[in-house]
Amino acid sequence: MPGDRLKNVRPRPRVLVVGFAGHQGKEYLPVVQENAELVGGVDPAPAASSLAEKWGFPHYDALGEALEKVEFDVAVVTVPHSDHFPVCVKLLAHGRHVIKEKPFAVTEQEARQLVSLAQRADRSVFTLLQRNFHPAFQFAQENLARIGQPYWFSYDYHLNLAHPTTGWRALREQAMGGVLLDMGYHLIDVLCGMFPEPPRVHSAFVHQYQEMRDRRLEDLVSLMCGYSSTGLTGSLRISRHSHEKIEHLCVLGTEGALNVDAGVATLHAVGGLLLERHTWEGAKIDAVRSMIAHHLEHLDDRYYRQNHLQRQLAAVRTIDGIYRERLRERNELADRCA
Ligand SMILES: NC(=O)c1ccc[n+]([C@@H]2O[C@H](COP(=O)([O-])OP(=O)(O)OC[C@H]3O[C@@H](n4cnc5c(N)ncnc54)[C@H](O)[C@@H]3O)[C@@H](O)[C@H]2O)c1
Known part of the structure; x- marks a missing residue:
């Protein structure tokens, strides 16, 4: 029935873009706007406020301010690596979904903390990896x-x-x-x-x-x-x-x-x-388009979320293990030379 069809039309998610004035953030803006409502952006860069004005969404210098002032369902996070963890923890603590750039986390310990926070909040944390959509x-x-x-x-x-x-x-x-x-x-x-x-x-x-x-x-x-x-x-x-x-x-x-x-x-x-x-004759941006659309469509899909998190945990564990092994070798060498 037409009424049932209408009931099933889901509202477009409201998105906060965090780090939108950077290289990756700017690339995602048009793609996010095709699939969602851009309701605000956080970025302390000097160019951020005029960019937000051009795109027609409110600009905030800090995430805390945006969390107080704007209603949103999901944040798209494109910040330097050191800011991923604190930004994601804050978003999950406020019950928001996260679609983020790689890496999912830098250390296995932080990855495990994110998985557990996401599970407790019943929210998704999806990492943007375009090869999976190529x-x-x-x-x-x-x-x-x-x-x-x-x-x-x-x-x-x-x-x-x-x-x-x-x-x-x-x-x-x-x-x-x-x-x-x-x-x-x-x-x-x-x-x-x-x-x-x-x-x-x-x-x-x-x-x-x-x-x-x-x-x-x-x-x-x-x-x-x-x-x-x-x-x-x-x-x-x-x-x-x-x-x-x-x-x-x-x-x-x-x-x-x-x-x-x-x-x-x-x-x-x-x-x-x-x-x-x-x-494949398509442009690189087509894979990005289907990746963002897919994640936005699956925010409440717990099965997809669980599989995604397990795979990211494995990727982080592998990389963290390699860095820790290098550090151990360096320390051993330093001890031997001391
Ligand atoms: N998937 C890819 O192929 C690809 C390519 C490039 C970058 N990346 C990833 O994207 C992320 C950003 O890289 P980039 O090259 O766009 O960097 P960038 O320096 O161009 O942009 C980062 C932006 O984040 C802003 N920022 C910094 N701290 C912030 C905070 N706490 N809150 C809000 N905004 C903050 C900066 O002002 C800047 O505008 C990294 O995780 C990187 O690995 C992925």
Whole structure:
């Protein structure tokens, strides 16, 4: 009946954008507006108030003020890494859903605290990871079984930035990690969607710039992951200052190979016969669009929420484990040298 249909039309969620004047925040503004009501924005940056005026929503310098003055259902959070945890804790304490940039959290302890706060408040905390909404990665995920038992992967992700890192990413207290946490979070999440958590990870942290070495913010990381239960082994390399910008995932299995390269997914038989090629002509923003729309539609979906949180917990645990192991090795070395 038409009346029943009308009853089922859900109101558009009211969104507060936190960190909207930054690079990522600005990219999301039009996408959020397509799917929700933009009811306010928080950002202390000098350019924030004129940007809010242009978009037609009230601007606040601090989250506390917005929480007092504006009614909203969900916050989209795009702030530097050091601010993720305090901002999310405050939002959950006020009973708001959170859709946030990566990383879900920096340490396993903070990740566990967020999961428990989200469960207590019956709210969602969704991390924005666009590869999960990119058709090439979706093809890889859906066709993994066709390559038999995976025994090797290699995953490369490199940028070709010509200058040393600047801004908050160059400050240890705000970045809280180098390329592994920043770019690597995406890759670790992709792998967490395909394979179990790796029980053994060996890492090499490399620095192109002395100031990054001094601040213990790696410019390049190389990881070797071992999964003793299945015999799978895999390697990742992530960097900011390579000679070219590339992203390439290759998975070898007993019956074939899967590749995602420059957004194109291919499936090969052992020996190299091309079985299927999945290309996508869409723009990068289309994956972002479906990601934001999907999360906004699933805010009250407890099953989806639970799965999402468990996967983010695994990604954070993996990265935190690698950083803690590096710290342990540094401390051991320092003790030996003392
Ligand atoms: N998914 C991706 O591909 C991708 C790409 C770039 C950045 N990111 C992520 O987005 C987040 C932001 O990165 P960015 O490059 O946009 O940084 P940015 O510096 O460009 O923007 C951050 C914004 O947050 C504001 N801010 C700082 N503290 C705040 C607080 N407590 N409350 C409200 N606003 C605050 C700053 O004024 C700034 O406008 C990071 O988590 C980063 O990892 C993701």
